[in-house]
Amino acid sequence: MAIASVRRAETPASPPTPTAGPKPVPLVIDLDGTLLRTDLLLEGAVSLLRRNLLMVLAMLLWLPRGKAYFKRKVAERAVLDIATMPANAALLAHIEAERAAGREIVLATAADELMALKVMQAFPVFDRVVASDGVRNLKGEAKAAQLASLYPQGFDYAGNSAADLPVWARARSLIVVEAPGGVARAARALGKPVREFPAASRLRALTKGLRLHQWAKNGLVFLPLVLGGRAGDPAAWGLALAAFLALGLVASASYLLNDLLDLPHDRAHWSKRERPLASGRLPLSAGIAATILGLAGGLAVAFAAGPAVLVGVLAYLALTLTYSAWLKRVPMLDALTLGGLFTLRIAVGVAAVGVAWSPWLLTFSMFLFTSLSFAKRQTELRGAAKRGRSGKLSGRGYQSADEPVVLAFGIAAGLASVVIFILYLANEAFRHAALAAPLALWAFPMVLVLFMGRVWLLAGRDELHDDPVAFAVKDRPSLALAGIAGLAFGIAAFGLPQGLVAGWGL
Template sequence: MSLASPSLPSRVAPGRDDAAAIPGRDEGPLVPLVVDLDGTLLRTDLLLEGVVAILRRNVLMLFAMLAWLPRGRAHFKRRVAEHAALDFATLPANEELLAYIELQKTLGREIVLATAADELMARRIVERFPLFDRAVSSDGLVNLKGEVKARRLAALFPRGFDYAGNAAVDLPIWARAERVILVETPASVARAARAGGRPIEEFAAAPRLRALAKGLRLHQWAKNGLVFVPLVLGGLAGSAGAWAEAGLAFLALGLVASASYLLNDLWDLPHDRAHWSKRHRPLASGRLPLATGLAATVGGLTSGLALAALAGPAVLAAVLAYLAVTLAYSFSLKRVPMLDALILGGLFTLRLVIGVAAVGVAWSPWLLTFSMFLFTSLSFAKRHTELRGAVRRGRTGQLSGRGYRPADEPVVLAFGIAAGLASIVIFILYLANEAFRHAVLSAPLALWAFPLVLVLFMGRIWLLAGRDELNDDPVAFAVRDRPSLSLAAVAGLAFAVAAFGLPGWGY
């Protein structure tokens, strides 16, 4: 079924010769340029976007969607299009391809959108991109995909057409096209398309493995190093078995945490795309396909929980608690001001709990309280940075996806600095009341270096936050900041000396 853009009447481009119009074309009229939508014009899949949007609004709609499936894929797409509330203006587009389409439009070519997405969604795309003269799409009865789309285009354009697509399902269409335009296609698909012997143009894709690594936030695994802290402070630094147990818990937590980051980004897509910096995240920008993100989420959760179970029931319970709190935060509690920072601080503290459960050392209320205050302070620093950014851009309303307003900045600043100072005091109290009472460390005096490191680190974080020089995430900033890394090295050395001692050290 075809539809015309409300702002551009359907028309056929006049024939003309122009060797510069299309690289490699020497003669003949300019045939229509037909462009696919999912994964081509847009760096996303509208059906998956719609499904996620529906579930975001009401998870119970999953059962309704299961009831739509038996009536066919075209019907399913129509119902998803009717129920999904998508912000079409922020969906990530392939800007390089768009520039190419604009050039072809200036040469007088007819530009056609041909998509397996439902007509209701195709209409919104044509409204956003008035470059298109018309669109052909699925209509609730026919799923315009693969061979079906190929036959439709061949009937509409008997004199030929050029086709821009991205997937194996486009191979039958490229077989009928005058020119093959490959848009960020997998290598196997590109090889199959080249075998057809037609002229080819390519828009190369950025490596998706890099996008996946960024989406998994592998740098955040530095946080999971807290799992090893109870081992050291519990006097088990010399036990290879304890290191192995903690290492297994570390790996399990890392996989679950990375999967939860992806799940959070999937759930938060509309807000991320409206955010000044988060719109560059892999899923929000489309550099990481939604399908890949979903698969990595399921794989990470499954493998992480399996490893946690292997580490023991206590570790599994702690990792499940971490996952439950993370999901509650992602789906709801992140929008509650002040509480959101406390929850993030609690998630850091749960990493220590997992470490305690892994190696079976005694619980330290001082250490857990210290962790809660320290990481709550860093969480407030993150919110403070976001609020400062909103003030710079003249925002006055509530932050997208958050419960804060720019006017809350002074309160967040006060609470953040207060929590940071409290963490330092609590660590000193830990040293005075617990570290020297139990003969588990070889040289506990070395731990007195840690409060000094904390003062310098927290001072630097909040100083840079006030100068607008802090990354949105203080942890991500710290792992790239040389002074912070130097302070971490000093802290690590202090822990090593405390655990193993040096000649002449002791009580």
């Protein structure tokens, strides 16, 4: 069977602009990683798994029949919104200019023809599609031979990967689009005219996708260490650090996994569409690899820290996956689940350092972080209303009419957390002989009231970042309050320096 090749039907509405002189050679554009900052095969596979995890069994049966057959089966079943996929705007502008000058624009891709035709419909700049057909895989040498046969007079080619080198070898001139450094150097070495569209830093995109600033949440594992009176124990600090690292790796991997599962909703969201995976700045393949490595590394560290830490981290992972797959779409329960994830961090800290469990502390954590989760939802609802998007919040179960309820529950949960911490101080903290100066902990309720008040004031003004944690680590007043709280905890654990105590006559 011949490689699929489809021409666009001629329409009198948008004919190419005639040009004088010889007809220019066609401009041939690759699809995955070139026109689109994504890979449609991976997008399709993730789409199938998002709908039904058992599809992995079907995929394992398709693979032995060849890459082209696998692509066809995925293309037949995947539901993708091509219009929201991240396109390379600079390349697209170049294509439109060349088409206006009278050039034939060809989409030549190893993706299956069914997907390529959807791209052709979404981007009306293409006159022809050449793609894999379910039998032969149009990649590398196969694509080069097909294009050389179709255009013996020559063609220019835009690509991005090592698989495009055989095509560039037969092309008249090359367009290198966001290619890795080694690929770009190999393309230049061919000695032909080269135009380059450089890529942004993928390392920076990966760092952003891992959400390393969110590791600040994992600082909760040290809370039992301080309040449990083991702040002077180096071995306890080592165990707490291991728990911190394990949770950080698993959490970062979970964020990437959540982004993979939530791609269609993120791309429809006014701010989340700029996330590394949704925007295409981080390739799906890199995101999947980082997810696997992060989960494996985090669980290995948790195992080394002890069985109790491993159980806690596995519970965190299970709840995170359940949240990503289902709970985040259930109103109210989604915020409670996020509060539970924060509280699990404290539980992992308790398990790591082996201190007594404190129901007051765990309950305080649930209410505090449930309040912050409601603040996140309230900000999203206000943002959607501000942009004229009524009805349901994309990817969530909330409606615009729910904003007053979310506001009320969020503020109530925040105030409840303050009351519960005061009850903890009155009923437990001052009975703990291991704390050097427990009176210092009375600073924390006041700090907490000021912080929660600032969060909800800014949320009401529509000035709060989508993520309260990202807001807190950049907001100067919040950082100042965090410094006061940290100082209070330090004094509670270690007491005041002896010189200062003597100077004050204490």
